[in-house]
Amino acid sequence: MSDISFTSKTINHPKVQAAFKELKELSNLYLNNTEKQQLRKAVHYGAYAHESQTRKSGEPYISHPITVAAILASLKVDVDTLCAGVLHDTIEDTSVNYTDLKSEFGVVVADLVEGVTKLDKLKFRNLKEAQAETFVKMLFAMAEDIRVIIIKLADRLHNMRTIEFMSPSGQRRIAKETLDVYAPIAERIGLKTVQQEMETYAFKAMHPNQYAELEKRIQEVSGNRKKTIDKIQKKISKAFLQSGLVPEISAREKSIYSLYRKIKQKKSTFDEIDDLFGVRIVVKELNDCYTALGIVHNLYPPNEDGFKDYIAVPKLNGYQSLHTIVKGPYGLTLEVQIRTEEMDKMSEGGVAAHWLYKRQGSESDQRLNRARSWLNSLLNLQKDSVSSLEFYENLKSELGSDEIYVFTPKGDIVQLPMNSTVLDFAFAIHTSVGAHAKGASVNDKPVPLSHVISTGQTVKVISSDDLTVSSEWLSRVVTSKARTAIRKELKQIKDEDALVLGHRMLDRALDTFGYSFEKLDQRSIKRTLKTYQMNSMDDLLKSLAFGENIPSIVARNLLPLLKQKGIDKSYIPKEALVISGNEGSIVNYPNCCQPVPGDEIVGYLSPAKGVVLHQKDCPNVEELRKTAPERMVVTSWDVQTNGTFKTTLELDVINKTGVLAKLAGIIAENEVNIETIDQNEKDGDCTELTFVVEALNNQQVARLLNNLTSYPEVLTARRKTS
Template sequence: MNELSFTSETMSHKAVQAAFKQLKEKTNPYLNPEEKSKLREAVHYGAYAHEKQIRKSGEPYITHPITVATVLAELRVDIDTLIAGVLHDTIEDTDVSHADISKYFNTDVAYLVEAVTKLDKLKFRNLKEAQAETFVKMLFAMADDIRVIIIKLSDRLHNMRTIAAMSASGQRRISRETLDVYAPIAERMGLKKIQHELEDHAFKALHPNQYKHIIDACQKIAGNRQKAVDKIRKNIKKALLESGMHVDVSGRQKSPYSTYKKLKSKQVEIDEIHDLFGVRIVVRELNQCYLALGIIHNLYPPNENGFKDYIAVPKQNGYQSLHSVVTGPFGMKLEVQIRTEEMDQMSEAGVAAHWLYKHKDAQQTRSLTNARSWLNSLLNLQKDSGSSLEFYENFKGDLGVDEIYVFTPKGDIVQLPSKSSVLDFAFAIHTSVGSHAESATVNGNPATLSQVLDTGDLVSIKTAQGLTVTAEWLRVVVTSKARTAIRKELKDIKDEDALILGHRMLDRALDTFGYSFEKLDQRSIKRVLKHYQLDSMNELLKAFAFGELLPSIAARKLMPLMKQRKLNKDYQPKEALTIDGTEGSILSYPNCCLPLPGDDITGYLSPTKGVVIHRSGCINLTDTLKNAPERKVFCSWSVNTNGNFKTSLEVDVVNRTGVLASLAAAIANEDVNIVTIDQTDRDTGFSLLVFTVEVTSAKHAQVLMDQLQSHREVLNVKRVYHERNN
């Protein structure tokens, strides 16, 4: 395109003219004459670029970007964002280049168009990976310029409005992605209107029958309640006007998808949802919100636990409003929302109301500060996650859920997703507080780290040095921050354990060749690292512990070439490992035989689980080594073994009242922790009890077994393991 003053046949199409008319109606109130001229030129430019392209709906393609710009105009975005909305598909779908847009418009518009294009060019192996990577890419684009995401959300919204033109499988895929990725981002940005429309279109495409059921049910309920709601609305407006306030009072209805989510989460019938219909009140000044609340409560009594002050404590996306559930005529409950005009604008446009420009000196508002803080926290979480998929799966649990507000001992408010535990709170305060959390109090009472919190709870955490996270903690936390921090620390602990174990394994292997770790020279190390395509000695050591490489083979390669030539080619060194109980998470003891210190043991170097320690006669070990004898590890227990080890005891008993409690007490008296108890009834009057317990050695287990055998209800006691009979 050599000039902008051209005519396009596409522009004469009725659908295009109608779309352009809507765009002008939305932009005329706030654009100046020069900006209107620029927007008109952009529409002509886009129409010419897309001239031969047709949408699946049969309309000229340019209707899509014009409508995207119209959605943006409803948010009153700046002229560059509007132009980028009109041109957002040109670089990807036409001959127009980044340089062309820079030349005819400006570099800012060109950047926005290219950034939106990059989000669409991602290719992945599967849908989950695609959603995760798309989400991460959108976060980084958001961090650079929020307008990229606003354009992308507007683009997705128009695609959802016309989704019926797609195939059934395409509708399901796009709708699922919309609910999992785009709607949650719109919610966190405070773009409520876009969020709800995205959700409703996706809900309708995925579950058409349930969508229709909710629509029909709401219409039926509305018919019964409409007069009552209108009367309440008029009474409220009259009372507020008489008090001297200038207010706007309107009715509101819960969106179909929000209704569907509440039906699922609360397990109630649709006519039991108190905020299905409500009244929204918009006042001019902040103090009038609370004055209006008092006047309304004087008219209609408030429900206990039905009040939420999102003005004093805004939602993380900056949303502010007072919510109160009141009881109207005939016992009908409905929700009243009260906010200022600025808060109302914020509830519709979200961060877009304040964060439409990249300028560093942009006005700092609470909502803008919250949005930036939220975004920065996400980027930090992403850095600490092992992959985009892990990050996305962790974070997804935080999206679209209700929030609770709890207090620190200093009176600071901490926002958390509903159903958060004390441990979630600890990690929200700081990662180090969570990692070293020992105990807690809630409202002055002792509490476990797994206790679920409620709004208003006052929480205090006691920490202790030397504590380490455990995998069990993942079961009691719900926030992405806690899950990511726990997984990262578990990985760090496992890596440290792997380094120590790998070092010991290589030491043993070198020793069988009459060599030692201290004698290794840098030239040999570099040669071996290059052979295995590793970057450091630490990676090599971890590879031994994780079962990825065999120490005996690497040990031979690590020795000087002259010494290697002197070795007998047929010589096969025996891997050797002494276990002292300090190996941590890197060693595993399988449930098939549960070896204890004192048992004869043999290891297997698993390529997926690292070093697995079996009892030497275990059937599973024998079968495994048939196919991989080179992965056998000769093991022995250290003279001074530390720690507790699991074992299972089968106890045949006479089934009498209280026998289980009696045996459990006997085990506890031996200072033994019970992990699990299983009971199976056999013939009449007899049962099999299986106790999984933690003991220090085979000798300790035998002492416990003797103690259990002495009970008169016990017929027989034995350890559970599967060994091959010789």
């Protein structure tokens, strides 16, 4: 297409002309004449390429990419990005290819268009997978050239503006993806105006009734409140004039989606929102921000919990401003934002603007470093995740949350999402700090690892030499970094446990056939690995512990071919599998019967859980023997077991004050740890108490039950069985 004249009838269509006029007005503010000519050429080229295409609204298709370019021009992007915005659909939807674009507009424009096209060409099995992979692809594209993402965000914004032309189901799907993927990315790279407009359209499409109700409530209160805010603006302006400062003062209104999200998060009502309306003060110099804060606080008393210094501690996207909530006249509570002109530009154009213009200066470099650091941390997390879907689901809630700022004992600032715990803090410091955490203090007071931390607190983590990771930790963290690291550590621990137990199981099975692990020859091992499609002996051993393969069958296959002949397939192992308590997460103790050392036990090889131990008389065992007898494992306790084992005690007691505390004391005196307590009122004055405890063996449990029964208010005390 390099020799075409770019003549197109659609260029004269009223909708196209209107879009082109807006693009020219915005781009003429900062492009030079050569750049204006280049952009004009891209518009005519795109119009010719999309000549026969129309949108669902019926207007010529070219109106869409021109409007996308106009959105980009409002962000003052460079001319290459503008041209790529106009041409972003040509490779995907027309006969134009990469070589054509490179020939006409250069390699940069061609690369940008190809980058956007790659994002659009992804195909998936379901919506969740599509969103997850789109998000990951966008992160990698952002790492290569952030302009690809800015074009994609502008494209999505215009699609949201015209979303009413889609089917209702299509509207909901696109709106949800916009709220989950595109708006959070726009927010993180600082494109706040793009983010808020996307959210507004998406919220309206997903929840039209709630949107209409909130819009109505805002209109009802806005008249009176705006008059009050006008008075406040004038009063602040007068105070600033007297102090010699001449700032730019404007009113601001909370976006409707931000309002909706705050009502949901805080579980509050519309009337309880204190920052629906506010005032923004833009000053010249950094020091003027704090001077302005003093002036505002002299006029109106501040809310002591409503001050946030995002200048000293910027948000992850580089946003800087002072936020203070003050009590104005007539009982009106409002938020005042104070920032410099540079910070104000940053809040509108964000990190994206600095990235695009490649401005020099330490302040710009710091913001870029923060953005790149955030991006790199996400890419590292993605590498450690099992799948894009897991990574995306872990990160989704974190992206849309507010932030807190806490301190290390050395005074370093750590930024975390709202509702983060001490464990989130530990993993934010370093994965090894989190994995070895055994205790913590907040402002020098001991707290559990699950303690939720708040802005301004100093957090200290106490480490252990041993790995202390537990699967329960997954419910005690909110950050994707912590969750991914915990899963990774748990998998590694489980793999190591499985390798040791699998070795023991195979040794036991080989011994039954009069053979041993040391006697295995390489030919037999290779043949068996091929049979089971395993890459290594370690993989085969782990598969035994995980219940994926049966030790007796694997052992027989590992024997030399001559020795396999005449072996009784219904063999009985010579020795039981001895359980010591050191097997880790690969041996499971089910809640149906909760076996503890001293109980007679039997094992079952579960394909999902590995070795599952049951009490011998557990009703579930009989069913397992019928359905899969080959998976039953003869087991016994080691003479010396390690650790504690969970069991449940059920007590019927007379309902009197202080009974629960006394019984808890008796349990503690017997050196038994209480995990949970449950209480259920029964008929009359009787209460059923259920204690889940951690005991060493069944002898300790028996002594404890005897001691509990001796207490006068205890009617019965028993260990729960299946």
